[in-house]
Amino acid sequence: MDKHIRQILKRYVSDTNIRDGYYRQKVESFWMREMGKTIANRTSSILLKEGILKISITSAPLRHDLMNSRQIIKDKVNAFLGEELIREVIIT
DSSP states (O other), X not given: OHHHHHHHHHHHHHTSTTHHHHHHHHXXXXXXXXXXXXXXXXXXXXXXXXXXXXXEESOHHHHHHHHTTHHHHHHXXXXXXXXXXXXXXXXX
């Protein structure tokens, strides 16, 4: 039954203009939980639009480290979402 509800929710989200907002909330939740308190505290914004995930980081050294991990971030977020939604990760 859980899969059925999930499929209905996915269909509803994909059929409306709330898709990016819905997935942005999921990505924010993932980011705060999976990236840890240090990275979460240095994240000023997370934006998702048309498959592009833009993450703003306040620490230059951390930003540099994350720039080198964009593919890993993309793969982990897509795995969490259960689909290949993120095409590109931009770290600013």
